[in-house]
Amino acid sequence: MRNGPEWLRRHPGFAYGLLAALLAVLPFIVGAGLGKGWVRVLDFALLYTMLALGLNIVVGYAGLLDLGYIAFYALGAYLFAWLSSPQFGLHLPFWLVLPLGAMLAGSFGALLGAPTLRLRGDYLAIVTLGFGEIIRIFMNNLDQPVNITNGPQGINLIDPISIGGFSLGTPHTLLGVHVFPPTLYYYLFLAFTLFTIFVAMRLQDSRIGRAWAAIREDEIAAAAMGINTRNVKLLAFAMGATFGGLAGGLFAAFQGFISPESFNLMESVMILCMIVLGGMGNIPGVILGAVLLTVLPEALRYLGDWQRAALGHVVVDPNDLRMLVFGLAMVAMMLFRPAGFLPSRQRRREFRAEDGVAEQEQASLYDAQA
Amino acid sequence: MDIFVQQLVNGLVLGSIYALVALGYTMVYGILELINFAHGEVTMIGAMVALAVIVPLLGAGLPVALVLLLAILAAVAACMALGYTIERIAYRPLRRAPRLAPLITAIGVSIVLQNAAMLIWGRGYISFPPILPEGAHQILGAVVTDLQMVIVGLSVLIMIGLTFLVERTRLGRAMRATAQSREVAELMGVNVNTVISATFIIGSALAAIAGIMVSAYYGLAHYYMGFMLGLKAFSAAVLGGIGNLAGAMLGGLLLGVIEALGAGYIGDLTGGFLGSNYQDVFAFMVLIMVLVFRPSGLLGERVAQRA
Numbered sequence: 001m002r003n004g005p006e007w008l009r010r011h012p013g014f015a016y017g018l019l020a021a022l023l024a025v026l027p028f029i030v031g032a033g034l035g036k037g038w039v040r041v042l043d044f045a046l047l048y049t050m051l052a053l054g055l056n057i058v059v060g061y062a063g064l065l066d067l068g069y070i071a072f073y074a075l076g077a078y079l080f081a082w083l084s085s086p087q088f089g090l091h092l093p094f095w096l097v098l099p100l101g102a103m104l105a106g107s108f109g110a111l112l113g114a115p116t117l118r119l120r121g122d123y124l125a126i127v128t129l130g131f132g133e134i135i136r137i138f139m140n141n142l143d144q145p146v147n148i149t150n151g152p153q154g155i156n157l158i159d160p161i162s163i164g165g166f167s168l169g170t171p172h173t174l175l176g177v178h179v180f181p182p183t184l185y186y187y188l189f190l191a192f193t194l195f196t197i198f199v200a201m202r203l204q205d206s207r208i209g210r211a212w213a214a215i216r217e218d219e220i221a222a223a224a225m226g227i228n229t230r231n232v233k234l235l236a237f238a239m240g241a242t243f244g245g246l247a248g249g250l251f252a253a254f255q256g257f258i259s260p261e262s263f264n265l266m267e268s269v270m271i272l273c274m275i276v277l278g279g280m281g282n283i284p285g286v287i288l289g290a291v292l293l294t295v296l297p298e299a300l301r302y303l304g305d306w307q308r309a310a311l312g313h314v315v316v317d318p319n320d321l322r323m324l325v326f327g328l329a330m331v332a333m334m335l336f337r338p339a340g341f342l343p344s345r346q347r348r349r350e351f352r353a354e355d356g357v358a359e360q361e362q363a364s365l366y367d368a369q370a
Numbered sequence: 371m372d373i374f375v376q377q378l379v380n381g382l383v384l385g386s387i388y389a390l391v392a393l394g395y396t397m398v399y400g401i402l403e404l405i406n407f408a409h410g411e412v413t414m415i416g417a418m419v420a421l422a423v424i425v426p427l428l429g430a431g432l433p434v435a436l437v438l439l440l441a442i443l444a445a446v447a448a449c450m451a452l453g454y455t456i457e458r459i460a461y462r463p464l465r466r467a468p469r470l471a472p473l474i475t476a477i478g479v480s481i482v483l484q485n486a487a488m489l490i491w492g493r494g495y496i497s498f499p500p501i502l503p504e505g506a507h508q509i510l511g512a513v514v515t516d517l518q519m520v521i522v523g524l525s526v527l528i529m530i531g532l533t534f535l536v537e538r539t540r541l542g543r544a545m546r547a548t549a550q551s552r553e554v555a556e557l558m559g560v561n562v563n564t565v566i567s568a569t570f571i572i573g574s575a576l577a578a579i580a581g582i583m584v585s586a587y588y589g590l591a592h593y594y595m596g597f598m599l600g601l602k603a604f605s606a607a608v609l610g611g612i613g614n615l616a617g618a619m620l621g622g623l624l625l626g627v628i629e630a631l632g633a634g635y636i637g638d639l640t641g642g643f644l645g646s647n648y649q650d651v652f653a654f655m656v657l658i659m660v661l662v663f664r665p666s667g668l669l670g671e672r673v674a675q676r677a
Contacts, residue, residue: 116662
């Protein structure tokens, strides 16, 4: 809202009302204006917002570089699939399975955190990356000797979320309006995203949030101030992972199908990119980053149309060109805004992976620049 | 025992390739504290350029040795130019930016290179023509091919050369000084920008050679091949202690051997429950275990915590 008109700034209630109304009708506007496929993109933007906010707890708040975050998303998704699909013949309700998935992911988060407490910066990054790969490889191969994950084929026919007999997986006519599943899921995801934003905001300003900021800035000083760095770090991993698991469960129900392909290293890296590009540690920035990096690759599908409009014919297959342009855009955006689009105000300083006199000197240089 | 020696040989061959790529990661990290995520893709470009030279020139009937020489020269030159360009465009403007910013541009560059390669050379596998000698020798019960011997031999030569460069030459001294403190090196009259460019250029040349080795060894090149190779090499650099040249060499060789032995023995170790498709799990497990007990890698000198 900072760049909004003066009047809106002086009436925040009205501004939030406007935002709420916009979010409420967004899937209908997008569906009518851009096509139904774009409602799915909206859904994914919300899922990635949840993931980015979750990872932001680990990376942005606590300053722990995690490159295996997608593993928690995978755990949540697979747990949902195991307990709510024909894979094991179980069809438990979502209000039971989602929390279980979040808890499973959270405990794995603590499990990953425990051996990595002594590691810093890039060493931590490589261990988390290895952890993510290990989970993915297990998902890929645990179809024998006992079929648990169904291997590379993945798990199919996952139950859609159904609230009191009202299934989100089938179209409905509500108040004379035809509503199809992606729109229904949009509202569910929106609710969960708002919940995530609320928790993330409250965490940031809490005692724990300040402890995270302290260990991020200087772990030894934080310990000297009486912060139990071990527990606080483990809590960051566990909290971040919990949101990953929650989003994973939602993803499984929404998609109806999951396979190890969806949980590769590049996904972890993309979520990290969302955070850094948007503005690490700053909630509006993280949301912006998540939405931007979800929508951009989809928007670039129109490259073929743009080529036709500009040159009269398609020179390069847009599917081949899409990710190339996406990569260029990522580089350009980062060069244009090195601290992210909306850097956090209290902390323009980036987190430092290692401490040392040289780093301290560099940090003061960064500060002078910022 | 035969399997053991054989896997050891395979591991050493793979490991010396990892070591070459890992050196590129570790040199850049030592000086800039930056994970050059695009380094794996430079390796891939090296392999692709070499093949783009080999295939038409062979068709033109040139002698094999000359073709190979030209291919290596072309790949090394292309990768040097690429490494220099990447640093100038994607990293230099961000030298004073927050620490993670250049990591993101590195990932962006990596995506760009992958997709550019896909546009230029297509989505399919490109096979390496069977022009290399295919002789094989029996050593301690293991079969060692000529190509494997060439890969290990050439890697060792390059590593010795690099060590000489860093330890004995003027440029090497400037590199070490810059790695210790950029500001002080600058005050001592070192042109830091030149040193950083040189680091990228040398690392990329090593990557080009490693790329050719990989594609010759497996007989294939693919636009996606750099990703996994880069990942493994980066893991190797961290295993050895990132920023440390000897560490990268040791880490590369160790990772290669661990992987090969893992692939050979993991079935027996787990009573057939886990097959050789878990070799990466095995490699990452060892990596994690090592880092848990030695948080700065095997040869990492820098202490993680401030004294």
